Every structure is written in structure tokens, then in C-alpha cells.
Amino acid sequence: RGVVGVSKFKGALVGALLGDCLGAPFEGENEPSTDTLQEYFDSMENPSTKAPVKRFTDDTAMTLGILKSFIELGCFDERDIANRFVTNYFREPNRGYGESVVTVFKKLRQILNSSNRSNSETDVWKPAQQQFNGSGSLGNGGAMRIAPVALYCYSDYKLLLSTAEKCTKLTHTHKLGVNGALLQALAVQQSLMVDSSQPLDVDCFINDLMAKMTEVEKANGNGTDNDIEMPYVEQLKIVKNLLMSENLDDEVVIDLLGNSIRAQYSVPTALFCFLRAQKPIESIQTENKFRRTLQYSISLGGDTDTIASMAGAMSGAYHGLEYINEGLQSHCEGVDEIINLSEQLHSIAPSPPEHQ
Numbered sequence: 001r002g003v004v005g006v007s008k009f010k011g012a013l014v015g016a017l018l019g020d021c022l023g024a025p026f027e028g029e030n031e032p033s034t035d036t037l038q039e040y041f042d043s044m045e046n047p048s049t050k051a052p053v054k055r056f057t058d059d060t061a062m063t064l065g066i067l068k069s070f071i072e073l074g075c076f077d078e079r080d081i082a083n084r085f086v087t088n089y090f091r092e093p094n095r096g097y098g099e100s101v102v103t104v105f106k107k108l109r110q111i112l113n114s115s116n117r118s119n120s121e122t123d124v125w126k127p128a129q130q131q132f133n134g135s136g137s138l139g140n141g142g143a144m145r146i147a148p149v150a151l152y153c154y155s156d157y158k159l160l161l162s163t164a165e166k167c168t169k170l171t172h173t174h175k176l177g178v179n180g181a182l183l184q185a186l187a188v189q190q191s192l193m194v195d196s197s198q199p200l201d202v203d204c205f206i207n208d209l210m211a212k213m214t215e216v217e218k219a220n221g222n223g224t225d226n227d228i229e230m231p232y233v234e235q236l237k238i239v240k241n242l243l244m245s246e247n248l249d250d251e252v253v254i255d256l257l258g259n260s261i262r263a264q265y266s267v268p269t270a271l272f273c274f275l276r277a278q279k280p281i282e283s284i285q286t287e288n289k290f291r292r293t294l295q296y297s298i299s300l301g302g303d304t305d306t307i308a309s310m311a312g313a314m315s316g317a318y319h320g321l322e323y324i325n326e327g328l329q330s331h332c333e334g335v336d337e338i339i340n341l342s343e344q345l346h347s348i349a350p351s352p353p354e355h356q
């Protein structure tokens with residue numbers, strides 16, 4: 001267990017950013033055609049392609065809030081992060097935020113502006129708990145922004161889980177929303193820890209995640225009212241089975257794993273895209289596994305910005321920044337800023353105990 005290099009930090013966050021920016025134009029579309037996407041990525045890889053810059057959406061806006069909070073405060077601080085979410089939302093409300101989470105921002109703004117801090121009304125955790133008549137949101141909004149937590153806490157497994165949970169519960173308290181964010185955080189952390197000069201041991205990667213999510217779902221509960229005991233472990237079993245099958249039918253993947261804004265039907269999908277892209281995919285012409293990950297994620301349609309962003313964070317964390325095509329980077333809003341912030345986060349993230 002060594003120290004993770006800065007290139008992997010940059011790769012994770014640039015990966016998340018590129019997935020968001022490049023996936024956003026296709027969000028909510030039925031699967032875009034194979035040819036459309038091949039041409040789109042070919043043209044985006046060319047830095048001289050004249051195209052309006054691809055703007056990032058809420059996924060990255062919230063990621064940046066968490067990232068800057070860690071850097072400026074040097075620790076996790078729920079009030080500061082809540083304040084950044086609120087400030088960013090009201091400054092730029094048109095970044096494509098989820099419909100319901102806006103209610104949380106409005107309530108949080110009141111709480112944060114209130115002078116009486118000890119009043120129970122000032123509880124920053126409450127608005128999220130009140131969503132959906134008290135059941136909390138099960139959207140993927142917690143998972144889509146979790147990469148900075150995975151990076152900052154990479155060397156401390158318990159801290160990673162507890163911080164990712166708190167960070168998510170500022171907006172998403174449903175077990176499926178929280179556990180989805182934990183799965184995403186664990187997948188990014190594992191991607192950071194493996195050496196990309198060796199071929200990825202996909203079986204080992206998924207088995208490790210399954211063991212961890214079994215513990216998580218035993219401890220946290222599953223959050224469903226049906227009889228599925230461990231919904232994320234079930235989805236991971238499907239991921240594993242799909243990875244072993246020779247023929248890859250998009251319809252089957254979408255049917256079994258999903259491509260929606262629900263965490264349960266998007267985080268395992270993103271993981272599948274990252275792992276599947278370790279091998280060639282017939283409909284996608286590229287040697288680059290990072291591009292292949294994004295292109296494949298987007299080809300499934302649905303919540304394309306978020307699924308590509310989550311898969312991109314895993315792939316970027318594994319391969320590191322140098323592996324990510326510079327042309328692709330050049331067309332996306334905010335790349336230079338996020339690279340700079342990644343460097344700062346790397347310099348404050350605790351190293352593993354034996355290296356301190």
C-alpha cells in the first residue's frame with residue numbers, strides 16, 4: 001500500500017469532469033447512434049476542432065464545492081460544504097440540477113443565514129431528511145460528486161466511508177442514495193490503489209468491491225421495501241456476470257443495470273462501463289481505454305453526463321492524467337482549474353500510516 005501519485009488524483013478529477021462535459025449533450029436521449037458518438041469523440045480528440053466549449057453541469061459544480069472546501073479548510077466540514085452547494089446553486093441555477101434537490105438548497109439557505117446556530121432549525125442535515133415525505137432522495141446526486149472524498153480519504157478506509165456518508169447526507173439520505181455514493185467512493189479509491197502499468201485484474205477488482213458492499217449493506221440496511229436484502233451486491237453480481245459474457249448487447253445491459261438518475265441503476269452501470277472498457281468493444285474504434293470508457297457510457301443513453309462522469313473518475317484514477325487525450329481535455333470547461341485543485345488536494349491528503 002504505497003503513496004498515490006498526483007497524476008492519479010488529477011486523472012480522477014479530470015476524468016469526472018470530462019465525463020460530465022462530454023456526456024451532458026446526450027443526457028436523457030435514447031441511446032445515441034454508434035456513428036454519431038464515434039464522430040463526436042474523433043472530433044473532440046482533435047484540439048483544432050472548432051466547437052463551443054462543452055460546459056460542465058451540476059455534477060461538476062458540486063464536485064468543485066467539495067474539492068474547494070477540503071482545500072481551504074483541510075478537513076471535512078458539513079456547514080462549509082452546504083454553504084458552497086447553496087452559493088453555487090443560486091449563482092448558477094442553470095447547471096442542470098435534479099428537480100427535487102433544489103428544495104434542499106432553498107431550506108439550507110435559510111438555515112445558513114439564520115443567526116441562531118444552536119436552534120434546531122439550524123440543523124444542516126434536516127432538509128435532506130425531509131425529501132420525498134421523509135424517505136430521502138435515492139437519486140445519484142450523492143454519488144456523482146463523491147470523487148474528492150475518495151481522494152482525500154484514500155489512505156483511511158473507515159474515514160472514507162464515514163466522510164462519504166456525511167457528505168452524501170447533506171442532500172441524499174435514502175439508503176440507496178447513500179450506499180450508491182459509498183460504492184462510487186470505494187470504486188474510485190480502489191482505482192487509485194491499483195498500478196496501471198499492469199493489466200487490471202477485473203475479477204479481483206469486482207470481488208473486492210462485493211466484499212466491501214456486503215459489509216456496507218449489512219451495516220447500513222438496504223433501504224428497500226421489497227425482499228432484496230442487498231440491492232447493490234445484487235447489482236454487482238450482475239456486473240460480474242455481464243463481464244464474463246462474450247456478446248455485449250446494449251439492451252441487456254440497460255435492462256439489467258439501468259441508465260437512470262437513481263443511484264441503484266447508475267452507479268453499478270458506471271462501474272461496468274469502466275471494467276468492460278478494459279477490453280476492446282466492437283462498436284468503438286479507439287485504443288484508449290479512458291476514451292472507450294466514456295464513449296461506451298454515453299452510448300447507453302439515459303443519465304449520460306452522470307454515468308460517464310462516475311465511470312470517468314474510476315478510469316482516470318486508474319490510468320492517471322497523462323493517459324487522458326489532451327484534445328478531449330481542451331474542449332471542456334474548467335479543466336485547468338480542476339487540475340490545479342487536484343494538485344492542492346494531493347498535497348493535503350493524508351498518506352498511508354507507514355508513509356507518514
Ligand code: R7I
Nearest residue numbers: 096097098099100101132136137138139140141261303306
Ligand atoms: O440526485 P440528484 O442530485 O439528481 C442528480 C441528477 C444527475 O443526473 C444530474 O446530472 C442531474 O441531471 O440530476 O437530485 P434529486 O432531485 O434528489 O433526484 C433526482 C430525481 O430522482 C428526482 O427529481 C426524482 O425524480 C427522482 N427521485 C425520486 N423519485 C421518487 N422517490 C429521487 N429520489 C426519489 C424518491 O425517493
Ligand code: MG
Nearest residue numbers: 057058059305
Ligand atoms: Mg448533470
Ligand code: MG
Nearest residue numbers: 031034250299
Ligand atoms: Mg447503442
Ligand code: MG
Nearest residue numbers: 303304305306
Ligand atoms: Mg445527470
